[in-house]
Amino acid sequence: MAQQRLRQKTLYSMIPVFCLPEKFSIGQLIKVIDAIIEKPIQRKSLMRRIEASEMFEISNEKISSGGAIGAALCTEARC
Numbered sequence: 001m002a003q004q005r006l007r008q009k010t011l012y013s014m015i016p017v018f019c020l021p022e023k024f025s026i027g028q029l030i031k032v033i034d035a036i037i038e039k040p041i042q043r044k045s046l047m048r049r050i051e052a053s054e055m056f057e058i059s060n061e062k063i064s065s066g067g068a069i070g071a072a073l074c075t076e077a078r079c
Contacts, residue, residue, distance in 0.1 A: 010036045014053050023073040025063060026050070050074075 009015050016032045017024075026047075033041045050056055059073040 007037050014049065014055060017055075023059060023061065023075050025073055029074070 019032050056074045059075055061073045
């Protein structure tokens, strides 16, 4: 029952952010969400939710993501 509730909340809230370190990449967030809901999430839909939430800041820091360009890190915006 708790797993089902977590899956449902993940579909409309940003609760998976609390499973990540303070600084994380969008790719890491996608992996956590995919694992919780047990299916791939649409990246475009997630990006709209991230922008609408106004709870994240894009950092100038980068991490190696396996490609030529590092992935930008996000942090939770502090009020």
